[in-house]
Amino acid sequence: MLFDREELEKIAGAKQEWEEGLLKQQMERFGMKEPPGRTYTPADLGDWGFLEKVGLPGQYPFTSMEYATHLPERGTAVSAIRFVAGAYAGYGTVEDTRDLWREQGRRGANVAFDLPTQCGYDSDDPISRGEVGKVGIAVDSLRDFEVLYEFLDGVASLDQTASNFTINAPCNIILAMYIAVAEKKGVDPAKLRGTPQNDILKEFVARGTYIFPPDASMRMVRDTITYSHKHLPLLNPISICGYHIREAGATAAQTMAFTFSNAIAYVQLGIDAGLDIDDFVRRFTFLNFSGSMDFFLEIARARAARRIWARIMKERFKARNPRSWTTSGLGNAVEGRYCYTTQRPLNNLARGVIMGVAAALSGGRPSGGVAWDEPLGLGHSYEASQLSLDAARIMQHEARLGTVIDPLAGSYYVESLTDQVEQETLEIMDRIEKMGGSVEAIKSGWMQREVARSAYQFHREVESGERVIVGVNRFTGENELNVTTSRLAPHPYDPRKRADAEERQLANLATVKKDRDNSRVQATLKDLHTAARDENENLMPYFLDCVKAYATIGEMCNVLRDVFGEWEPVGAL
């Protein structure tokens, strides 16, 4: 307790006197009906205790940070632009991306897949028309994975690198391809590092690349958790995402509530499969929760997130190992990409910097935010990436942000806001629990409707002017300048290759189908079909057989569509 009861009463009394006296006078003088903000005092915190609510960095309940300290001399969150190993990338055919990554000297893969791959369709499926190689690389069969990983030849062996795969519904198939490539290269799969996204629940809520109904989808996730626990001990089988839920329109509290409820469902899969919580949950990761331009709210949200999750792990799941109480990726405040505007887009630089400061004040490193030209839909320019990087450097070296961890701890305002957003989150989680958990709240369409309602609410506030977006719904008069700039360095994605990627990938796929042993393909697909019908079977070994026979993602998913059915979204708007 920061202040004794007598002192708190004195403060509360002084505040009341101030409100009725000085504040009221000033407001009357300026003709104000409501004060523009409120003032916080220790009375707002009451019997708040530091160790219970915050704790030291790296200690329960992790409000200040997951770790005791930042790593030494790691610099800013971003490293060199052109040669960054980890940036999410990929376009066209695997040949195009392989060549680009070689040229950039990459040592790790962070793979963006095109939509047909993400939705379990082959490139030659009629529904794939126009989408092949568009938002990432096209992968149909193991052949494509083999070609992609040629970028590492002579650079690093597969066990010296890590791979991130933004893949969800067909995650198990992509994982099987990764294992098969390792085996072909003579690398022990037990040494493979990587993180497939594998968060199917948020696909139903927000991102949309689901295939099968929720229960069958969760079985697939269970298979990856138990299989990797046994065979891929260095792999993080899941990256649980708040990001897409927030970007789709959910509020800060909804985003945390939905994401943590989803996370609870995934943890429960491991427990129900007989694993010990302390044995598997340390391999779980979170992505991030996106954000808004509401500076203090986002700092409070990030602090609350770590505390909520720590309590769930310790109190609900009874994890004993302190390392299980926090999960990497819970992270700091981050910019919301939906907050970036196409109108007067250079203003996005200011938006990125503001949230980069919030990152540094909420247990993270300063960051320059995502490139300002993101919403233009042309890919990040090198120039924009340079500016983000420099912004982070200025924050770190000139403004010296990030040297003190959680510098707002104890702020009457930030602590109150942290408690408030935590409370709101827990109330929503309680509602979900009463519905029977995340899977049920998704099957009924409840989560999806809540997100749509919040998105619409946000939009109405923008249209009414209640929520101001500079250069969009205010300050748009004739005297304002539309500041623009042009790109000097060409974008690394070759537009000609993007244009004919579909045609080239169709040829690749036709060759695979011609050259492979089709009777072996049919036999492995048949085994997959039989195994899929038995809920207790782990399908990973069957996918591995199919993949090695060069069966395609579309063929495997069609087998599963036959057994599991396809998800038809419920609940009209």
Add this chain to the structure above:
Amino acid sequence: MSKSRTIRVLIAKPGLDGHDRGAKVLTLGLRDEGMEVIYTGLRQTPEKIVQAAVQEDVDVVGLSCLSGAHNELFPRVVELLREFGKEDSLVMGGGLVPEEDVPGLREKGISAVFTSGTPIHTIAEYIRQNVRA
């Protein structure tokens, strides 16, 4: 058009793109503007969209795509609408459509492209003034 009939709108997501924040907000917003609006949900082929447009006898088809497949998918919907005798429908596009693609889309029968930040009222007004019924 006569004031007695409520304008009927189909908001559709062609292709595999799963980003439908805009499509849903527009659906709810045009309803508040007094129109009857049907949202198809994700992952519709141009064929399915046109089938829905015919069955529901809509006056307007709004297409949303953020994956970059708009140049392929939007004109295909217009083509099929013609085939099925619905060439009088007003076809609009939205999503992540680079400005340089807009003239090409207009030439192919997408009468307007509205990207993020467009007020719903602006779209509603555009529909009221251009709907052919």
